[in-house]
Amino acid sequence: MTETNTPIVDYTIRLADDSLTLGHRLSEWCSNGPFLEEDIALINVSLDYVGRARMLYAYAAETENQGRSEDDICYLRDTREYRNLLINELPKGDFAFTIVRQFFVDTFNLLFYTELLNSKDSTLAAIAGKSIKETKYHLRRSKDWMVRLGDGTEESHNRCQAAIDELWDYVTEMFDMDELETGLAAQGVAVDRTALREQWQQIVKEVTDEATLTLPDHDIAIRGGRTGIHTEHLGYLLAELQYVQRAYPGNTW
Amino acid sequence: MPNSEANLEQLEVDFQARIDAEERIEPKDWMPEKYRKTVLRQMSQHAHSEVIGMQPEGNWITRAPSLHRKIVLLAKVQDEAGHGLYLYSAAETLGATREELVQLMHEGKAKYSSIFNYPTLTWADIGAIGWLVDGAAIVNQVALQRTSYGPYSRSMIRICKEESFHQRQGYEIMLKLANGSPEQKAMAQDALNRFWEPSLMMFGPTDADSPNSAQSMKWKIKRKSNDELRQAFVDQTIKQIEVLGLEMPSKDIKWNEERGHYDFGELNWDEFFAVIKGNGPCNRQRLAHHKKAHDEGAWVREAARAYEAKKKARAEKAA
Numbered sequence: 001m002t003e004t005n006t007p008i009v010d011y012t013i014r015l016a017d018d019s020l021t022l023g024h025r026l027s028e029w030c031s032n033g034p035f036l037e038e039d040i041a042l043i044n045v046s047l048d049y050v051g052r053a054r055m056l057y058a059y060a061a062e063t064e065n066q067g068r069s070e071d072d073i074c075y076l077r078d079t080r081e082y083r084n085l086l087i088n089e090l091p092k093g094d095f096a097f098t099i100v101r102q103f104f105v106d107t108f109n110l111l112f113y114t115e116l117l118n119s120k121d122s123t124l125a126a127i128a129g130k131s132i133k134e135t136k137y138h139l140r141r142s143k144d145w146m147v148r149l150g151d152g153t154e155e156s157h158n159r160c161q162a163a164i165d166e167l168w169d170y171v172t173e174m175f176d177m178d179e180l181e182t183g184l185a186a187q188g189v190a191v192d193r194t195a196l197r198e199q200w201q202q203i204v205k206e207v208t209d210e211a212t213l214t215l216p217d218h219d220i221a222i223r224g225g226r227t228g229i230h231t232e233h234l235g236y237l238l239a240e241l242q243y244v245q246r247a248y249p250g251n252t253w
Numbered sequence: 254m255p256n257s258e259a260n261l262e263q264l265e266v267d268f269q270a271r272i273d274a275e276e277r278i279e280p281k282d283w284m285p286e287k288y289r290k291t292v293l294r295q296m297s298q299h300a301h302s303e304v305i306g307m308q309p310e311g312n313w314i315t316r317a318p319s320l321h322r323k324i325v326l327l328a329k330v331q332d333e334a335g336h337g338l339y340l341y342s343a344a345e346t347l348g349a350t351r352e353e354l355v356q357l358m359h360e361g362k363a364k365y366s367s368i369f370n371y372p373t374l375t376w377a378d379i380g381a382i383g384w385l386v387d388g389a390a391i392v393n394q395v396a397l398q399r400t401s402y403g404p405y406s407r408s409m410i411r412i413c414k415e416e417s418f419h420q421r422q423g424y425e426i427m428l429k430l431a432n433g434s435p436e437q438k439a440m441a442q443d444a445l446n447r448f449w450e451p452s453l454m455m456f457g458p459t460d461a462d463s464p465n466s467a468q469s470m471k472w473k474i475k476r477k478s479n480d481e482l483r484q485a486f487v488d489q490t491i492k493q494i495e496v497l498g499l500e501m502p503s504k505d506i507k508w509n510e511e512r513g514h515y516d517f518g519e520l521n522w523d524e525f526f527a528v529i530k531g532n533g534p535c536n537r538q539r540l541a542h543h544k545k546a547h548d549e550g551a552w553v554r555e556a557a558r559a560y561e562a563k564k565k566a567r568a569e570k571a572a
Contacts (some may be wrong), residue, residue, distance in 0.1 A: 027323075030330055031542065034550025036304065036338055043331040047324060054320040058344040069325050071319045151563065152556025156473075159552070244318035244376050251434050253318035253376070253426075 007184050008121060009064045010083070010140045013073060014226065016056035017084035020074060022105060023049030024237055035097055042142065045102070048134040052127065059123050062218035075245040079235050080228040087170035089225070089234045096149055096159035100167055103142035106204050108174050109135045111196040120188040143207050151210025157212065162207070165216055175200075274475050277403035280346035288472055291465070292362070292402045293347045295474065297354045300340035301365035303333045305539050309373040316524050318376055323423050326379065332415045339411060343404040359544050367525065370533030377430050377437075377444035385421015385445075385452040385490065391416045392486045393456065401473040424493065426534060433495040442499050453517070453524045456483040463524070484514050490513050494569035 005013075026046035033039035057070035087105065092098055113135060116128035149156040175197045177185070184190030208215055224230060243253065254529055264283055271278070310330050311339035316412040317323035340511060341351040368386050394416060431442035457463055457479040471474040479486075487506075495499060505518025528536070 024315060027314045027327060030327075031304075031307040032312055032546045032549075034546075034553035036334055038550075038553075039307070040331055040334045040338070043327055043334065047327045047331065050320065053322065057320065074320055075318075095550070123546065147554050148560040149553075152560040153552065155552050156556030156559075191545055213530075240315050243316050248434070248436055251437055253322055253430060253433075 005060075005244070007180055008189060009060050009182055010180055011190055012056050012060040016053045016060060016073070017082050018088050019049045019056065020053035020083045021082075021234070021237060022088040022101075023047075023053055024241060026098070027107075028092050031099065038095075042098075042250040045138055045141070048138070052131055052134070055130075059127070060235045067127050071245070075242045079230055080239060082228060082230065082234060082238070084230075084234075085170070085173050086192055086222060086231055087167065087174065089231060089237060090167075090170070091233055093163065094159060096156065097163040098162035098168070099142055099145040100147060100160060102138065103146050103207070104167060104171060104204065105174075106135055106139040106142050107200055108196065110139055112193070112200055114190055115191040115196070118188075119190070124189070129204050146207050146213070147211045150208070150213040160211070161213055164213060168216045168218070169220045169222045172219075173223040173225060176223060176226070178226060184234065197210070239251075255532075269471075272401050272471075277406060277471075279403045287468075289347055291469060291472070292343055292405060292474055293349055296340055296344040296402075297357070298366070298404055299366050300337050300344060301352065301358050301363060303337035303542065305341060305365040306386075307333050307337075307368045307370070308539055308542055309369055309535075310379060312373050313376060313379045316376070317379075322426070323346070328421060329383070329419050332419065336408075336412050336415070339408040343408045346404045350554030355522070355543075355547065358539065360545070361531075361540070364529070365539075366455060368448075368455050368530050369531065370528050370536045371447070371451055375440050375444060377427070377440040378448070380430060381442065381444035381448040382425050383419050383421075384427050384493070385423070385448050386427075386455065387416055387419040387423060387451045388490060389486050390456045391420060392439075392482050396476040396482060399473070399476050420542050424509055427451070427497055438499075441497070443508065445494070445499055446502045448522055450524075450530075453483055453520055454522075456480075458485070458522065473494060487515050487517050506565050520572075555561065 014115055022093065023046050024040055025047060029042040029046070030039065033042055043081070053074070054070060057073050061068050061070050072115055090097075090101070093101075109131065113128040113131040117125055117132065119125045146160070149160045175193045180249060181190045181193065185192045206217060259287075264521065265285055268283065268285060268288070278288075307330050310326065311334070314323065314326055314330065317326050340364070344354060345351065354363060358365065373382065389414065392421065394409050394413050398406055398413060400406045427441050427445075428435040432438075457466075460466060460478045460480045463479055466478060468476060469477065491506060503518050505516060507516055509516045527533075531537070
């Protein structure tokens with residue numbers, strides 16, 4: 001629970017946890033999509049997220065140089081040690097919930113990774129470069145779906161609006177800075193998240209307007225992921241994710 | 254009407270001549286109604302199998318034991334979904350829509366491979382499915398690359414390229430387990446034992462009990478008999494079991510010098526027919542799962558249609 005690593009390792013693990021938990025949620029759509037093309041697309045996006053998580057865990061493992069592997073970091077930490085933003089761990093919900101979350105996070109990621117491209121840490125910058133390409137495609141998809149669902153039928157509109165209202169509580173945390181990230185940002189390694197909020201809001205507003213959807217004006221902000229205070233959902237996600245490693249410790253697979 | 258009967262007879266003769274000359278039959282060509290039905294049934298069954306097969310494998314995506322395994326499994330299941338898509342598209346060339354084919358499966362009138370009615374209970378089962386089930390599918394599909402219906406043949410050529418990667422991923426999982434801890438090795442052995450017979454049954458009943466086979470062979474929809482394909486699979490797989498260092502899944506497996514093939518004993522066909530009829534551990538679950546996803550997705554499909562209609566109406570108004 002205490003952060004014993006160097007700031008860069010901790011920062012990298014945060015980003016990895018973000019990608020992993022969301023990739024996991026997307027993978028739950030396998031064989032559950034509304035039609036076959038969507039199954040394929042959702043698995044594809046999931047693959048990008050899990051692939052990104054793997055690159056980040058591998059980099060964290062290499063940089064900390066404590067004998068932990070990428071899998072040790074991913075599979076052998078418990079809820080209180082996970083550092084992902086809460087928005088990523090929420091259950092997959094219905095298709096509208098998944099799309100709205102993707103749209104919020106994809107928009108964020110496009111802005112975030114575009115900035116991370118300038119990181120003085122060359123590995124993080126390289127991972128950002130790959131992530132931007134993927135994210136552009138992700139965002140095109142989630143944006144199209146936002147408009148289709150928002151401006152589709154009454155049911156799809158209502159489901160989308162309900163998802164926006166629920167997810168809004170978790171948006172602010174994406175833009176939070178703490179001591180660790182402020183320090184790294186000052187060194188030119190990390191991204192200043194607070195600076196992304198305005199542009200994020202503008203893009204999201206444009207799309208929701210086109211989709212005939214409304215953004216809430218309340219300012220509830222649920223936070224805690226970065227200090228290991230998660231929703232109750234994460235424990236189950238990890239129980240499933242880590243089951244084999246925990247049940248048969250010490251083996252390689 | 255003797256005239257048209259004579260005509261039909263001539264058409265059938267010409268059709269068979271084309272088949273005998275190894276020509277591919279294309280969607281707009283004349284074909285006997287029974288040929289069309291047989292090819293359509295086979296393609297639809299194949300497409301459904303790819304799609305239903307996503308469930309037993311998907312069952313382990315969230316629990317895959319390492320990041321590497323998770324990524325490979327995701328990619329594999331994504332391929333299976335893609336295979337389902339090509340095959341549904343190929344089937345559409347014979348005049349049946351995907352919706353109709355899926356509807357028939359939901360009504361229990363169209364089948365999928367019986368192997369997917371068995372549960373995936375441990376991680377080793379994912380290895381066994383890749384290795385044995387995809388392995389058996391490849392043996393079958395390599396032969397089908399030369400099947401007489403053009404769109405089916407071409408989708409098989411495309412699918413075969415990806416399947417060999419699938420089999421390798423399965424075998425690699427087994428190799429790791431077989432050389433791992435005693436618990437892992439036991440897990441691998443158990444998966445082999447459970448999936449062995451069902452994967453041999455994927456080739457269908459013995460030639461003696463396969464009433465439609467002769468006509469399908471004559472039309473070159475099938476290129477090799479069920480028993481021939483099964484034997485080829487057994488011969489290649491037994492060597493792989495030896496390399497893995499696992500025990501043979503049946504005491505009847507032995508080399509038959511005279512035949513130049515491995516004997517593998519009698520399979521339990523009563524079980525095969527029982528599972529086809531719905532007595533497998535997962536029949537009800539697989540169909541219910543597919544129906545549920547389909548039903549829950551109805552509002553999404555409807556929204557997409559409604560949006561397209563609105564967009565079109567707006568464009569027309571603007572024009």
